[in-house]
Amino acid sequence: MRLALRLPRRREIVCQQAVELVTDYLEGALSRSARRRFEAHLAGCPHCTEYLAQMRETISLAGRVTPGDLSPRAQDDLIDLYRRWISEQQ
Amino acid sequence: MESDADLIRQMRAGDERAFVSLVERYNDSMLRLAASFVPSRAVAEEVVQDTWLAVLRGAAAFEGRSSLRTWMFRILVNRARTTGSREQRSIPVADAGPAVDASRFGPDGRWASPPEHWIEEAEERMAAGRLAGRIRSAIGDLPDRQRQVVTLRDVEGMSSEEVCEVLAISEANQRVLLHRGRSRLRQVFETDFRGAP
């Protein structure tokens, strides 16, 4: 049995494949065996670990974008729209 | 923060402040999303205005069938799609290329040029309030379909189910577009912030 462990593991993934699995991994869309192989790769690869951290950071940065301010004219137009709608209701 | 349901109830009862709160909450994302379907900013603004009018007129019939947000964005996307010719006009961009350029890997598939560190630099700029504009423009530069999915998922914070419903795309398609969009954004941040002082 020790001999078998020394053989290359079947379908071990490399970095170039790992980066393509990141979204499926974060979305929980990987099969159990694919997830295991992905995590095994990360455990031995600091670069892909960093890459995953950067993808998480990318998502986090996008989530912290606050809405841009509405121009005063656009806001006035929408308030006009609302007032017209209100008057239609009566 | 007041819930969407509260705001829409108050808005229907004539509370202008509630309407303004909804506008402040959603108008910007709606505008960005509309802009990815139609040829110009002016047309995008018209689509968004039409959407608000449809929201006002449909609010009575709405009452909680799905989330208010999903409902509003679906109206927006339907209007933008019928108005905009951008999807047909624009040159199709490959939505299925690699997440990271192949030149950065060796023949064995391992990193030859590994990811450069940039997270700390990005966080410092974010804390200093110097990053929001850059993130917005980077998202704006994504190919249309990737930009739609990233805007709804990561900026607006919708679930994948909501995004599929709003854009009428499959779960698998949504994931491919999200993967491409996020991967491109990561590359933009790496290029911008690596080794910055």
Ligand SMILES: [Zn+2]
């Ligand atoms: Zn790796």
